[in-house]
Amino acid sequence: MTETAAERYRELTALATAAGKEMRKHEREIAKELGEQVAKGNQRKEESEQTRDELVSEVKGLWKAAMQVVWDERWLRSSGVPAPDRSAPDATPMESRIAVHEAYDALRTAITKPRLPLGRRRK
Template sequence: MTEPSSAADAYREICGLVTDSVERLRERDEQRAQELRGELVAAERRREEAAEREHVTRWTARLRWEAAVEVLWDQRWLRMTPLPRPDRSTPYTDLEACGHEVDAAFEELRSTLQRRGLFRRRQQP
């Protein structure tokens, strides 16, 4: 800031500094807004992907449950129940890993039934 020759010059100089500062703040805010819009788009994409993974995992679990009921159908001693609801008390889990666990559990069930002679293929009429 230079020495103003009058009060009016001092006022103009201060107003110019304030205007420059406001303009720099606006530019910085606009840059930050653009960054946040980009982050928002990325977050929305991740949310959509997670929702799709959840849908696929639930569908896989339902199909495996129905397949398990089918292979156990002849076991009259075993009480069949509907597919249990998801356990919401468990911490966040990797849905892909859950799908693999469901597949592995079903394969273990099928393998156990085959080894023990409990699993018999139904005859097609």
């Protein structure tokens, strides 16, 4: 069975067409998967930004509360909310919340603890 050039050409173009269709189908599937990954990434980013904003708001609130606790301590000078410490170790938002609350509780305990009277002598 001898194949003519025209038959061989039709066979090859049919194979190329089928391969092209298969490749386009595969690319559409990959594009869909990538689109889903981008959407998930954007959602995670938005959730992270919301968590960050909530944490910043909470820290500012605790800072104001701390300033009220130390208001009567005239020797203790304070400015506004300090800048973030970039050298601090990485922590999850929950770990950060716990650390800030523990620091606030420690400050409140230290300030409100009864003090020994200094500068008074017994007679």
